[in-house]
Amino acid sequence: MLARLARLFGRGRSAQADFTVSSGGPAGDADGGALIRLRGVDRAFGRGVSRNIALQGVDLEIERGEFIGVDGPSGSGKTTLLSILGLLDTPTAGSYLLNGRAVEEMPASQRARTRNREIGFIFQSFNLIGDMTAFENVDLPLSYLGLPGGERRDRVTEALERVGMAAKAGSYPSQLSGGHQQRVAVARAVVGGPQILLADEPTGNLNSDQASVVIQMLAELHEAGSTICLVTHDPRWREVTRRTVHLFDGRVVEPAAGAAEPVS
Numbered sequence: 001m002l003a004r005l006a007r008l009f010g011r012g013r014s015a016q017a018d019f020t021v022s023s024g025g026p027a028g029d030a031d032g033g034a035l036i037r038l039r040g041v042d043r044a045f046g047r048g049v050s051r052n053i054a055l056q057g058v059d060l061e062i063e064r065g066e067f068i069g070v071d072g073p074s075g076s077g078k079t080t081l082l083s084i085l086g087l088l089d090t091p092t093a094g095s096y097l098l099n100g101r102a103v104e105e106m107p108a109s110q111r112a113r114t115r116n117r118e119i120g121f122i123f124q125s126f127n128l129i130g131d132m133t134a135f136e137n138v139d140l141p142l143s144y145l146g147l148p149g150g151e152r153r154d155r156v157t158e159a160l161e162r163v164g165m166a167a168k169a170g171s172y173p174s175q176l177s178g179g180h181q182q183r184v185a186v187a188r189a190v191v192g193g194p195q196i197l198l199a200d201e202p203t204g205n206l207n208s209d210q211a212s213v214v215i216q217m218l219a220e221l222h223e224a225g226s227t228i229c230l231v232t233h234d235p236r237w238r239e240v241t242r243r244t245v246h247l248f249d250g251r252v253v254e255p256a257a258g259a260a261e262p263v264s
Contacts, residue, residue, distance in 0.1 A: 034097070035196070035227055036062040036085060041094035043080050043250075054080040056250040058094070062229060067222040067240065070231045072247035078231045079200055081247065085229060086198045087115040099195075116144045120189035124201035126181040128173040128188075134160065135169040138188045145192060159187035163217060179210030186217055190226075197221065199230045203237075215240060 043055040055077045062068060070078050083089040084096065087103065096103040099118075103111065120141075121127075128137045138159055142152045160166045163183040173181055182202065189197060199218065203211035211234065219240040222228050230237060238244070246253050 034061045035064040035066075035099055036060070036229075037095075037097040038084075038091075039095045039097075041084065041091045041096065043077070043084065043089065044092045054250050055084075055091070058250075058252055060245060060252065062227060065222075065225055065227055067219075067228045067242050068230070069237055069241040069244040070229065070247065071233065071244060076247040077250040078247055080250075082198050082200055082229065082231055085196075086119050086121060087111045116141065117192065118195045120192065120194035120197045122182075122185055122189045122197065122199040122202045124204040126173070126178075126185045126205075128181055128184060130173050133170050133172055134165055134176070134184045134187075137173070137184055138191050141188060141192045155191050156187075159191040160184070162190075163187045177210075178205050179207070179213065182206060182210065182214055183217075186214065190221065195227060197226050197228045199228065199232075201232055201234075202230070203232065203234050211236065 038058050038060040041055055041058040041060075042053065045052045045054060058077075058081065060081075070081060072078055080089065084091055087098075090104065098114070101114075106114065128134075129140070132140070135156055138156045139152055142155060147155075157166065157169075160169050163186050165180060165183050165187060168176060168180060171180075173184075176184065182205075186202075197218070202218070203214050206214065215236055218228060218230070222240070230241060
């Protein structure tokens with residue numbers, strides 16, 4: 001099982017990607033091994049009296065192969081942090097090194113390529129395209145990588161098999177339950193072999209049994225070598241995450257007194 005997951009996550013991938021899960025990559029070793037490094041990151045929206053500060057002076061390092069959780073009350077900056085990590089947004093101030101590369105120095109086209117090839121996203125609302133089948137939704141990120149059609153079909157089929165959705169490859173999102181849609185979303189996130197998985201409340205819209213399946217899948221993907229950053233309020237994730245980052249009013253803070261950290 002883990003061998004198949006490793007193939008999905010890029011060990012032995014084609015030269016389309018910049019680096020693989022199992023090695024340091026071209027720039028990572030020069031940066032001491034940290035895959036993600038934020039220093040003094042701020043993110044503000046608006047101006048003047050309407051200015052809203054979402055993140056303030058965030059310092060964060062995520063090592064290659066870590067599985068971390070991010071928690072905090074509503075409005076604490078969790079989703080903004082995930083958007084910056086995933087190159088969907090840019091800091092107002094501070095620096096972000098991704099595998100030793102300064103993100104703020106990347107042109108927009110390079111950020112888009114990096115995002116498409118190296119980062120997978122799992123959202124609470126699934127974000128599947130309604131007029132595409134499950135197969136077509138999972139195939140979509142591969143269409144940006146220029147892979148041959150046969151390789152794309154093989155990757156999509158394997159990803160859907162892994163999440164138990166091969167039998168529903170021809171179904172549309174409206175024909176699938178919430179749990180099935182989230183499984184398809186996980187397959188779409190991993191099919192391109194990303195080094196990093198970013199998940200924003202991936203079990204928030206699922207019942208207990210459905211959530212347990214997603215938790216188990218991500219735990220196995222982590223064991224296969226992926227780096228995962230997860231935003232969640234679900235306490236069950238503490239059994240699989242190795243570290244928790246706590247946000248409050250846009251700042252990284254220590255956990256509240258008496259709060260237990262997950263044990264690795």
